[in-house]
Amino acid sequence: MHAIVIVASFGDKSAAADGGELRWTEVDDPEPGAGEVLIDVVAAGVNRADLMQASGRYPPPPGAPPYPGLECAGRISVVGAGVTGWEPGDEVCALLAGGGYAERVVVPAACVLPVPRGVALADAAALPEVACTVWSNLRMVAGLKSSETLLVHGGASGIGTFAIQYARALGCEVFATARAGKHAAITALGATAIDYETEDFAERVDADVVLDIIGGPYLARNLAALKTNGRLVIIGAQGGRTAELDLGLMLAKRATIAATTLRARPLGEKAAIVAGVREEVWPLVEQGRIRPVIHRRLPLPDAAEAHRVMTESSHTGKLLLDAPAAGDASATGDAPATGGGPAREPGWPAPPPRRAT
Numbered sequence: 001m002h003a004i005v006i007v008a009s010f011g012d013k014s015a016a017a018d019g020g021e022l023r024w025t026e027v028d029d030p031e032p033g034a035g036e037v038l039i040d041v042v043a044a045g046v047n048r049a050d051l052m053q054a055s056g057r058y059p060p061p062p063g064a065p066p067y068p069g070l071e072c073a074g075r076i077s078v079v080g081a082g083v084t085g086w087e088p089g090d091e092v093c094a095l096l097a098g099g100g101y102a103e104r105v106v107v108p109a110a111c112v113l114p115v116p117r118g119v120a121l122a123d124a125a126a127l128p129e130v131a132c133t134v135w136s137n138l139r140m141v142a143g144l145k146s147s148e149t150l151l152v153h154g155g156a157s158g159i160g161t162f163a164i165q166y167a168r169a170l171g172c173e174v175f176a177t178a179r180a181g182k183h184a185a186i187t188a189l190g191a192t193a194i195d196y197e198t199e200d201f202a203e204r205v206d207a208d209v210v211l212d213i214i215g216g217p218y219l220a221r222n223l224a225a226l227k228t229n230g231r232l233v234i235i236g237a238q239g240g241r242t243a244e245l246d247l248g249l250m251l252a253k254r255a256t257i258a259a260t261t262l263r264a265r266p267l268g269e270k271a272a273i274v275a276g277v278r279e280e281v282w283p284l285v286e287q288g289r290i291r292p293v294i295h296r297r298l299p300l301p302d303a304a305e306a307h308r309v310m311t312e313s314s315h316t317g318k319l320l321l322d323a324p325a326a327g328d329a330s331a332t333g334d335a336p337a338t339g340g341g342p343a344r345e346p347g348w349p350a351p352p353p354r355r356a357t
């Protein structure tokens, strides 16, 4: 099969623009073990974590495929020993620990979801990572309830567009930060938009729950924006990893601050999240109350271009990569790709450079 291989990354002087160099390359086919299925990938979703992996700042967890890609949609081609509930030919989408940027990927059966009715197979690649991240943090961690108020940072992101729709479907009032040019899109999803470049969100919102992707620079104002008994859930640190915390204000508000990552969770926790998403979120998608927000699709061999688009942040919602159709000769040759540009998210520990420079 072919996959997008990271041939150079952060610390390698050859890596284009420090964003890593991606190459569509022939690699060994993966084989499913017990409890796993093999999926022929139709489309893969792009996530900011993929950019960080390409730049060498977010290595895959042990046992994960080395190729980027945290979610995909496709057809099951092989079912491993002991798997029940899935058959070859089933159209599915899946939460991956990596490897979605490939023609085939192996995934534990517990991380596979059916394609929700009403969603096209290739569009379903936009759902697993954002659905599992948003549901696990807003419902499991923050206990978001209908009639509560949610503040989402980065409302136009893949995560943000899903979080707005999910919270609106629950019955919440939603505020979301974004640059002014993206306000129409997030207002259409049901959120009140706040221009983070010109307004102080802490003066606009009294929130029961804040879903944050910025980290350090927003910590004080996120706490200020919380109501008594409010919950702040941090899932990214795009602005920085460190900040001073006013414990007095936290005590006075009886506030809770949590921080999570999905990718590194053990399989049992991921399985519980996937099951919860199937039970609580998929019906909302099938009712049309949540839809995949897809900014643009690109061919999978052009993953570097998708990374460039995400780096410049001109998108609203998801970027998807379409796998070449079987037998598409034009897409089977090994293809060099340019770098994806810098992916700076200091929220993740930087691993050492792969080789001395």
Ligand SMILES: NC(=O)c1ccc[n+]([C@@H]2O[C@H](COP(=O)([O-])OP(=O)(O)OC[C@H]3O[C@@H](n4cnc5c(N)ncnc54)[C@H](OP(=O)(O)O)[C@@H]3O)[C@@H](O)[C@H]2O)c1
Binding pocket: 046, 047, 048, 049, 129, 133, 153, 154, 155, 156, 157, 158, 159, 160, 177, 178, 179, 182, 196, 213, 214, 234, 235, 236, 237, 238, 239, 260, 261, 262, 263, 310, 313, 314, 317, 345
């Ligand atoms: N912990 C986890 O398990 C987990 C899982 C998935 C994703 N995440 C995190 O969630 C975040 C979104 O991921 P994604 O893949 O959806 O990325 P994405 O689509 O590229 O979104 C990034 C967003 O950040 C926004 N942004 C940048 N600076 C901002 C600021 N100062 N205030 C408010 N918003 C700002 C951008 O909005 P503008 O264009 O308007 O600036 C953009 O919409 C990333 O930080 C990612 O690491 C975490």
